[in-house]
Amino acid sequence: xxxxxxxxxxxxxxxxxxxxxxxxxxxxxxxxxxxxxxxxxxxxxxxxxxxxxxxxxxxxxxxxxxxxxxxxxxxxxxxxxxxxxxxxxxxxxxxxxxxxxxxxxxxxxxxxxxxxxxxxxxxxxxxxxxxxxxxxxxxxxxxxxxxxxxxxxxxxxxxxxxxxxxxxxxxxxxxxxxxxxxxxxxxxxxxxxxxxxxxxxxxxxxxxxxxxxxxxxxxxxxxx
Amino acid sequence: xxxxxxxxxxxxxxxxxxxxxxxxxxxxxxxxxxxxxxxxxxxxxxxxxxxxxxxxxxxxxxxxxxxxxxxxxxxxxxxxxxxxxxxxxxxxxxxxxxxxxxxxxxxxxxxxxxxxxxxxxxxxxxxxxxxxxxxxxxxxxxxxxxxxxxxxxxxxxxxxxxxxxxxxxxxxxxxxxxxxxxxxxxxxxxxxxxxxxxxxxxxxxxxxxxxxxxxxxxxxxxxx
DNA sequence: AAAAATATTTAGCCTTATCTAAAAATAAAT
DNA sequence: ATTTATTTTTAGATAAGGCTAAATATTTTT
Numbered sequence: 001x002x003x004x005x006x007x008x009x010x011x012x013x014x015x016x017x018x019x020x021x022x023x024x025x026x027x028x029x030x031x032x033x034x035x036x037x038x039x040x041x042x043x044x045x046x047x048x049x050x051x052x053x054x055x056x057x058x059x060x061x062x063x064x065x066x067x068x069x070x071x072x073x074x075x076x077x078x079x080x081x082x083x084x085x086x087x088x089x090x091x092x093x094x095x096x097x098x099x100x101x102x103x104x105x106x107x108x109x110x111x112x113x114x115x116x117x118x119x120x121x122x123x124x125x126x127x128x129x130x131x132x133x134x135x136x137x138x139x140x141x142x143x144x145x146x147x148x149x150x151x152x153x154x155x156x157x158x159x160x161x162x163x164x165x166x167x168x169x170x171x172x173x174x175x176x177x178x179x180x181x182x183x184x185x186x187x188x189x190x191x192x193x194x195x196x197x198x199x200x201x202x203x204x205x206x207x208x209x210x211x212x213x214x215x216x217x218x219x220x221x222x223x224x
Numbered sequence: 225x226x227x228x229x230x231x232x233x234x235x236x237x238x239x240x241x242x243x244x245x246x247x248x249x250x251x252x253x254x255x256x257x258x259x260x261x262x263x264x265x266x267x268x269x270x271x272x273x274x275x276x277x278x279x280x281x282x283x284x285x286x287x288x289x290x291x292x293x294x295x296x297x298x299x300x301x302x303x304x305x306x307x308x309x310x311x312x313x314x315x316x317x318x319x320x321x322x323x324x325x326x327x328x329x330x331x332x333x334x335x336x337x338x339x340x341x342x343x344x345x346x347x348x349x350x351x352x353x354x355x356x357x358x359x360x361x362x363x364x365x366x367x368x369x370x371x372x373x374x375x376x377x378x379x380x381x382x383x384x385x386x387x388x389x390x391x392x393x394x395x396x397x398x399x400x401x402x403x404x405x406x407x408x409x410x411x412x413x414x415x416x417x418x419x420x421x422x423x424x425x426x427x428x429x430x431x432x433x434x435x436x437x438x439x440x441x442x443x444x445x446x447x448x
Numbered sequence: 449a450a451a452a453a454t455a456t457t458t459a460g461c462c463t464t465a466t467c468t469a470a471a472a473a474t475a476a477a478t
Numbered sequence: 479a480t481t482t483a484t485t486t487t488t489a490g491a492t493a494a495g496g497c498t499a500a501a502t503a504t505t506t507t508t
Contacts (some may be wrong), residue, residue: 005495026456039496041457046494058456088312090340108323114313197486224408229465250486262465265487270464333478424493 004105007074009043010034010052014071023060036217056074072136074186075111078104079125080115086126093126093177094168127168128159128178128215144218146184146194146211154183155216162213171214174204225272228329231298232257233267234276237287238295247284270416298337298361302328303349304339310350313341317350317401318392351392352383352402352439368442370408370435372419377442386437395438398428406440 002010012032016024026044030037032175052067063071080105086098113134115120123139125131130139143158157180160167172179181199188194192208207216226234236256242247250268254261272279275383276291285293300374309320337357340346349355354363367382381404384391395401405423412418416432430438 003494027454035495036497037456038498042495065229085335089335089342091334092340095334099330099332102332103327105463106326107331108326110315111309111313111323114315118313126370219367227464251484259465259466262468262488267464414480 001108004069005043006047006050006052007070009040009047009061010067011052011060011074011078014068017063017188021063024108025060025149027114033081034085036112054118054210069136074104074138076132076134077106077112079129079131080112080122082125083119083131084115085120092172094165094172096126097163097165124159127163127179140180142217145194146163146182146196146206146214146216147208149184151186151219152183152217154180154181157214158217159215161212161215167210167213170210175200176181176200177215181219225331226294230274231278231294231329233264233271234291234295235298235302235419237277237285238292238299242261242334247286249284253285293360298328300356300358300360301330301336303353303355304336304343304346306349306351306356307343307346308339316392316396318389318396320350321387321389331341348383352381352404353385360424366441367439370406370420370430370438370440371416371432373408373440373442375408375410378405378443380443381438382441383439384437385439391434391437394434400438401411401425405443 009029012029013024016028016032026040028036029044030040033040042052044055044061047053047067048061051064055061077193078100081100082096085091085099086093091099105169109174116134119186121133122131124141128143130141132138141158143153145161146155150153157176157178159178160171174184183197184197185197185203192211193205194208194211195203195205197203228393233253236253237248240252240256250261250264251269254264257264271277271291272285276374277285277287278365279285290354302324303406306320307322309315310317310321317321338445340358345357346355350366352367354360354365358443368379369385370379372381381400383402384395399422400406407421408418409421410419411425416435417429418432418435419427419429421427
């Protein structure tokens with residue numbers, strides 16, 4: 001049984017290792033957890049003691065098999081609760097993170113198993129991120145950043161790269177959410193902003209920054 | 225913002241004061257919280273410091289206005305989560321307490337407000353206990369212990385006095401849950417056990433102990 | 449390869465929440 | 479009204495988790 005603090009560290013290490021599969025540095029963890037390097041060092045010793053991480057002084061850490069299993073399960077819990085908060089309670093996608101952050105620490109395997117069934121065993125959360133199943137397997141879905149697509153291509157919004165509240169709120173305001181079909185009309189060479197047409201025919205212009213944070217699944221042009 | 229420990233103490237004090245409206249003793253709290261009197265004294269000082277209780281050395285404590293408000297809200301959260309766990313996730317009524325004990329500590333007014341709506345603003349939890357509304361008002365429902373009813377009287381099960389898992393499981397096994405109609409046929413003078421007829425016609429015998437822990441709403445004999 | 453900069457760890461202290469053992473206050477019993 | 483028993487508080491420790499400041503490693507720069 002882990003404390004909330006220990007669970008949060010595991011999740012932070014997992015999150016950092018996801019991008020950069022090298023071993024995770026003390027400072028990176030401190031930044032992610034918004035705490036000091038000294039506190040991190042203390043906790044790393046405790047986690048290593050419990051065999052949840054492989055820790056070598058001054059060399060950073062990696063999750064062990066069991067540490068990875070626990071972290072994956074935390075991600076699973078977090079994302080299932082996010083689905084619950086949006087689908088059942090009607091929260092907006094920029095409001096669910098902090099609540100899920102608390103709910104993920106509730107202990108009880110039966111709870112998550114039943115929640116999963118209640119929600120229809122979703123494979124992706126409200127931000128388009130995959131939800132690992134009870135055995136820790138991740139769903140895969142081909143997707144590309146809008147910034148990597150070419151004019152003429154079409155797709156459907158499937159996720160976001162950045163999860164900041166500001167970005168999610170912006171997308172909500174301009175009517176871009178998961179499932180919205182989008183056609184890339186044109187990319188301006190000057191600032192790499194793009195003009196797109198949404199499913200309802202509306203045309204809008206998105207900055208390069210936005211296009212670098214929006215995932216679409218490419219739609220093959222129907223050929224009939 | 226209160227710690228989980230502080231919240232648990234408030235709830236314990238509230239629970240004890242409910243029965244016995246005198247001021248609550250250190251020892252009673254220690255018993256309820258399964259901890260030592262010394263630990264309780266420490267915590268009482270902290271709670272008094274925050275004006276959540278009125279504390280006089282050696283004289284026990286009482287909740288203040290704000291302490292009572294917080295405790296009531298905790299009870300509200302606990303019971304709403306119990307409804308969620310039974311009605312939505314399908315847990316049995318003897319399984320929900322421990323999970324609700326964790327869920328009640330999740331912070332976020334919007335969460336509880338939305339959960340309440342999602343559940344249909346229930347007035348009673350799965351054990352028949354009233355759920356205070358957002359303003360702290362309690363629903364009232366006239367009910368009597370089976371042990372206080374007379375042969376010939378009828379009613380519907382509306383709640384339990386004791387909440388132990390053993391008792392709840394027993395009731396579940398013999399098919400007695402909230403909403404079951406019951407007619408009191410006979411009380412044995414020897415051991416005060418009772419013979420009852422359930423809604424489906426089944427007759428069963430219940431010990432005095434059971435009859436002292438079962439609440440019914442008296443059914444007025446329909447007169448038409 | 450030495451110096452400078454950065455990253456990490458150690459040391460020492462703080463807070464919360466808990467405990468045991470001892471002291472003090474209150475209540476009960478003679 | 480004392481003595482005895484019970485309850486409550488104080489004193490002193492402990493463990494988790496966090497912080498700052500100082501010391502030590504490692505990297506980067508010159």
